[in-house]
Amino acid sequence: MNLILLSPDDIENDRLARVRDPRRLVHLREVHRARAGDAMTLGIEGGTLGRGELLSLSETEAVFEVSGLDQAPPPALPVHLVLALPRPRMLARTLEHVTALGVKELTLLNTRRVEKSYWQSPELGEEKIYRHLVLGLEQARDTRLPRVTLAKGFRPFVEDALPGLLADRRGLLAHPGMPEACPRGIGEDTLLVVGPEGGFIPWEVERLLEAGCRGIHMGPRILRVETAVTALLARLF
């Protein structure tokens, strides 16, 4: 936790916040070795951040002074990431990576090579996803949660949702063998589509290109989804 992220439930009033969940209390005690009087980096979910004082810390709660939090969170990446649903353990890590990198819009997409069982994983529960997003925010000292959307049908996503999403941003399809190398340091709003382990099938690639996505590649190396996503975001933005 590079940031103590305070949820609406933690905020008592415009001066005080109380943290009561065991995860953060244990972390405050055992990693930060925090004591009353310490100044810590605090942020309010969806809001500002800054330094605030730990007023007291017991087995059951930590009380913070929060009146001085006046910094804006770091800028977001101008990207809507559309990611074929990864297997559960990779999903958990990828949610943390992309949240830390500043993604604010994430669609998890079904494709032919996404195993059906992945959609039944407990990792897709709202609470579980929220927990990984918070870990990403705490890591990167950000306060704004990404919005995560599940798109359980490839065809409805491409036919019904994608045209609207591409109305005001460019679409890029990252797929091995595409003719163009991934561009560097673009500033524009982008929708970035990344396939599953094993890739999109040719029919899916055709639909995405037809919908207006430009195909790009990251070179001859085949990367794991979590590596590829981080590498793409770092190169594009």
Added chain:
Amino acid sequence: MNLILLSPDDIENDRLARVRDPRRLVHLREVHRARAGDAMTLGIEGGTLGRGELLSLSETEAVFEVSGLDQAPPPALPVHLVLALPRPRMLARTLEHVTALGVKELTLLNTRRVEKSYWQSPELGEEKIYRHLVLGLEQARDTRLPRVTLAKGFRPFVEDALPGLLADRRGLLAHPGMPEACPRGIGEDTLLVVGPEGGFIPWEVERLLEAGCRGIHMGPRILRVETAVTALLARLF
């Protein structure tokens, strides 16, 4: 395994290779569902790669025809990565990521904020490191193993090893708060230094800058080591 990587022990002669270890045999049967007659992507450790035929597959061995492997492995990154030793689980993943991305020279460095216990981890055993490097090569369809060096003293590394390493390549120190943003798409030989969770201490930063490294940053977000390393490599090269 996007590539069956054949070690010197597997090669019987210039036509045949025999794979006998359970990991690859299970993977061939259960993930690839391979059968005799299948053409598969094969590579020879340190050598060429290409398509070869699976001649037979039993509980105890897989026999491959390897005479037609004539492709060069993908290009390496022109980087010597110097990484503060991460905690063991992160080390394992980071070895796979950086190998898949094409790093061929890796130094694991002691710094003040590296916990001493990390140097006792079984993950630092030669066999364990080799296994993670092979996983990275198999992922990226590469055949050339990185060289991994352990530098258990910060001062000896900076005073004795670093001047020679910087004689014919630029040095970059990735550290939050440095004045210059990480450059994009450089082609030159580079030594890239990345600190531990919690960062280098100021004294270490000074020594690295004095030795000739240029300080660069990746923006206001604090990234986990594995995310930061992938992002740095993708942006630099």
